[in-house]
Amino acid sequence: xxxxxxxxxxxxxxxxxxxxxxxxxxxxxxxxxxxxxxxxxxxxxxxxxxxxxxxxxxxxxxxxxxxxxxxxxxxxxxxxxxxxxxxxxxxxxxxxxxxxxxxxxxxxxxxxxxxxxxxxxxxxxxxxxxxxxxxxxxxxxxxxxxxxxxxxxxxxxxxxxxxxxxxxxxxxxxxxxxxxxxxxxxxxxxxxxxxxxxxxxxxxxxxxxxxxxxxxxxxxxxxxxxxxxxxxxxxxxxxxxxxxxxxxxxxxxxxxxxxxxxxxxxxxxxxxxxxxxxxxxxxxxxxxxxxxxxxxxxxxxxxxxxxxxxxxxxxxxxxxxxxxxxxxxxxxxxxxxxxxxxxxxxxxxxxxxxxxxxxxxxxxxxxxxxxxxxxxxxxxxxxxxxxxxxxxxxxxxxxxxxxxxxxxxxxxxxxxxxxxxxxxxxxxxxxxxxxxxxxxxxxxxxxxxxxxxxxxxxxxxxxxxxxxxxxxxxxxxxxxxxxxxxxxx
Numbered sequence: 193x194x195x196x197x198x199x200x201x202x203x204x205x206x207x208x209x210x211x212x213x214x215x216x217x218x219x220x221x222x223x224x225x226x227x228x229x230x231x232x233x234x235x236x237x238x239x240x241x242x243x244x245x246x247x248x249x250x251x252x253x254x255x256x257x258x259x260x261x262x263x264x265x266x267x268x269x270x271x272x273x274x275x276x277x278x279x280x281x282x283x284x285x286x287x288x289x290x291x292x293x294x295x296x297x298x299x300x301x302x303x304x305x306x307x308x309x310x311x312x313x314x315x316x317x318x319x320x321x322x323x324x325x326x327x328x329x330x331x332x333x334x335x336x337x338x339x340x341x342x343x344x345x346x347x348x349x350x351x352x353x354x355x356x357x358x359x360x361x362x363x364x365x366x367x368x369x370x371x372x373x374x375x376x377x378x379x380x381x382x383x384x385x386x387x388x389x390x391x392x393x394x395x396x397x398x399x400x401x402x403x404x405x406x407x408x409x410x411x412x413x414x415x416x417x418x419x420x421x422x423x424x425x426x427x428x429x430x431x432x433x434x435x436x437x438x439x440x441x442x443x444x445x446x447x448x449x450x451x452x453x454x455x456x457x458x459x460x461x462x463x464x465x466x467x468x469x470x471x472x473x474x475x476x477x478x479x480x481x482x483x484x485x486x487x488x489x490x491x492x493x494x495x496x497x498x499x500x501x502x503x504x505x506x507x508x509x510x511x512x513x514x515x516x517x518x519x520x521x522x523x524x525x526x527x528x529x530x531x532x533x534x535x536x537x538x539x540x541x542x543x544x545x546x547x548x549x550x551x552x553x554x555x556x557x558x559x560x561x562x563x564x565x566x567x568x569x570x571x572x573x574x575x576x577x578x579x580x581x582x583x584x585x586x587x588x589x590x591x592x593x594x595x596x597x598x599x600x601x602x603x604x605x606x607x608x609x610x611x612x613x614x615x616x617x618x619x620x621x622x623x624x625x626x627x628x629x630x631x632x633x634x635x636x637x638x639x640x641x642x643x644x645x646x647x648x649x650x651x652x653x654x655x656x657x658x659x660x661x662x663x664x665x666x667x668x669x670x671x672x673x674x675x676x677x678x679x680x681x
Contacts, residue, residue, distance in 0.1 A: 196515050199489055202481045203508050203515075207262035209478035212340045212374070214333070214365060215251030215350030215357060217269040217293060218320075219276050219283075221305040222246075224542060227314070239307055239314060248283050249304060250467075251350035253505075254379070257471030257493075259287040260505040263478065266340035268333050269293040270325060270356050276301035294329055302354050310544050324358045334361060338368040345478040348470060349378045349388070359387040366390050375477050379470045380404070385426055392429040393483060394422070395470055401433050409433070412441065412451060419443035432487055434469055434494070442487045450484055452491040468497045468506050507531065526606040527614045533576070534628050536613065540574045548572030549631035551622040551646075553580045555594040557604050560663055567661040568635040569610035576613045576629060577605055578622040587620060621646045632656050637663045 225241040248256050251269055258265045267284065271277035271293045280301060281292055302320035306313055325333065333356070341347060347369045351357045369376045370390070378391040383403040388394055402409045407418040419431035423445050430444040439454040472493040476486035492514050493506035510532050528536065541547055550568050554561055554577075569575045579602055585594045594601065602614045617625045626634070626647035634651045638660045642648050648658045 199485060200512050200515055202476050202479050202485060203261065203489065203511050205479035206475040206508060209261075209263045209346075209475055210266075210344040211258055211263050211346045211348060211474050211478050212266045212268070212337055212344045213251060213254055213258065213348040213350060213474075214268040214337050214361075215254070215348070215379075216302065216352035216354035217248065217252040217255075217271060217280055218250030218302040218304055218352065218354075219280055220247050220249030220253070221303060223305065223307045225307075225309055226544075227309045237309070237314065239309055246279060246283070248280065248287075250302065250352045250354070251348075251356075252280065252283070253467035254348060254350045254471045254474075255284070255289060256287060256505050257468045258475055259289070260507040261472065261475045261511075262508055263475045265289060266337075266344065267291045267293075268337045268340070270296050270299065270329065270333075272299040272301040272321065273297045274301055276303050276319075294325075294332060296325070296329065299323070299355075302352075308542070311539075311542050320354060322353070323355045325355060325361070330358065330361050334364045334368070337365055338372075341369060341372045341374045344374060346375045346377060346474045348474045349376065349391070350467070350470065351379060351381045353381045357387075362387045363389070377470060377474045377477070379466060385422060388428070389426040390428075391426075393432055393473070394428050394430075395432045395434060395466065395473065396422075397434045397466060398436065398438075401431075409435075415441050416443055416449055430483055432469070432473065432490070434466060440469075440487060440491050440494075442484065444483065448484075450487065452488060454491075454495060465494045465497050468493050468504070472506065472511070504535070526612065527602045527616070530615055530617075530625065530628060533613055533615045537574070537576065537629055540612075545573035546571075546632045547629065548575045548633040548635055549578065549622075549626060549629055550575070550635040551578035551580070551617075551625070553585050553589070553594060554601050554605055555585065555596055557601075562608070562610075564635075564637055564661055564663065565605075565608060565610045568633075568659070571635060571659050572631075572633045574612045575610060576615065576631065577611050578625045579605065579614055579616045581616050581618040584618055584620055623647050623650070626650060630654065630656075634658045636660055639663060 222245040223241055224243050225239045227237040227239055229238050231238050255265055255267055267289050271280050273295050300321040305317045307315045349357055366376055376391045378388045378394045380388055380394055380396055385404045398409050401418050405418040405421050408414045409418050415433050419433055422428055422431055433441045437454050440452045442450040469490040472490040473486045476489045493511055496506040496510045497504040509529060537547055548568055548571055582594055582598045598616050605611050606614050623646055634647055636645045640660060642658050645658055
């Protein structure tokens with residue numbers, strides 16, 4: 193594996209990278225709820241809607257992931273003259289993309305609606321128009337993309353076969369990229385890859401590789417053979433085959449082959465993982481990485497997003513955190529930054545888990561702490577612990593505290609089976625953390641009253657509950673420190 197400091201440097205450098213992305217934008221609409229009964233009208237489940245989310249999908253999800261890496265992006269696509277098209281424009285603006293798609297009055301904006309209960313998809317509906325762009329629209333798209341390439345290092349073609357990337361458009365864009373010395377990354381669709389001839393790297397999944405070659409793709413050797421067939425047939429520089437639980441295989445023109453194992457993550461949703469691979473690959477190359485380094489980072493990013501629900505994003509700090517965690521224990525991997533933590537918590541909640549929260553300094557963990565955490569875990573499916581940072585403890589308890597650093601305290605907490613996640617916070621109280629997490633159960637020791645628990649009013653306002661559990665008598669961090677201070681060697 194590449195030196196991890198080098199990979200971290202590449203991810204950090206994506207903030208200065210420039211990428212052009214062209215492809216089919218899709219509006220992903222998610223309907224979340226629960227199923228409690230069967231319809232009396234037909235033998236089908238009734239979904240009781242809880243909430244809905246709308247986000248960019250297709251090439252738009254590639255864009256979201258590039259924005260999550262901090263890369264500068266020029267985006268070329270087409271939408272219909274409809275409400276969904278305006279929603280796409282608004283969502284683009286939300287992630288800082290100023291480019292607006294071409295508006296086709298004869299086209300419906302592509303929308304995929306997914307209905308989920310208990311973390312599982314029940315139904316998907318598609319609303320779309322599938323047809324090639326007019327000649328004038330094709331020229332407009334090619335001219336705009338070619339102009340954008342003068343300031344970019346990578347061109348991404350994200351093909352969902354909705355009509356934006358016809359064979360003529362693809363070949364014209366690859367030729368323009370060649371002339372501008374721009375690296376071409378293609379996310380292909382369909383069984384005919386001839387339109388993508390000359391691309392620097394193509395990223396089929398296992399099924400796409402099989403369909404395009406007619407060759408088996410079950411073993412490492414079969415994947416390599418199929419990839420080499422594509423390279424020889426269509427003059428690709430490389431094939432990065434994504435293989436689900438079997439990871440990824442990078443086959444380059446020549447003899448270079450690299451297998452990358454799938455990152456060990458809880459899999460909640462594979463939607464959009466291919467988009468994350470393409471975006472991370474492109475961002476890393478645009479930042480100055482070689483193809484092997486970029487593929488390693490793409491593999492790590494894919495492992496991150498499959499642990500999230502929906503068409504998700506692997507942010508640069510997610511990837512850096514994962515790189516730091518590669519050599520540490522599973523326990524330490526429970527320690528997350530707030531944004532990553534909230535995304536995982538949302539995934540747990542959507543799978544039906546009850547979320548509990550408690551907080552404290554946990555300086556010199558003792559049996560009283562352990563007892564409280566075990567009781568807390570008994571009140572929920574997933575227990576989140578908010579941990580005071582070193583700086584906040586000094587403000588609260590004086591310059592001689594904490595005895596242990598926040599990293600040491602977090603690692604010890606995370607090693608407990610009762611704790612599912614640790615999030616360090618720097619404020620004097622955890623109220624901002626509670627607002628972000630919105631736990632179903634807020635837990636403190638019985639030395640508090642409900643009225644004195646920070647965040648109790650907030651949790652109760654949306655139907656959550658506050659639990660006060662008995663403390664193990666005879667245990668105190670302050671008393672322990674005092675006893676230690678009085679001891680002599």
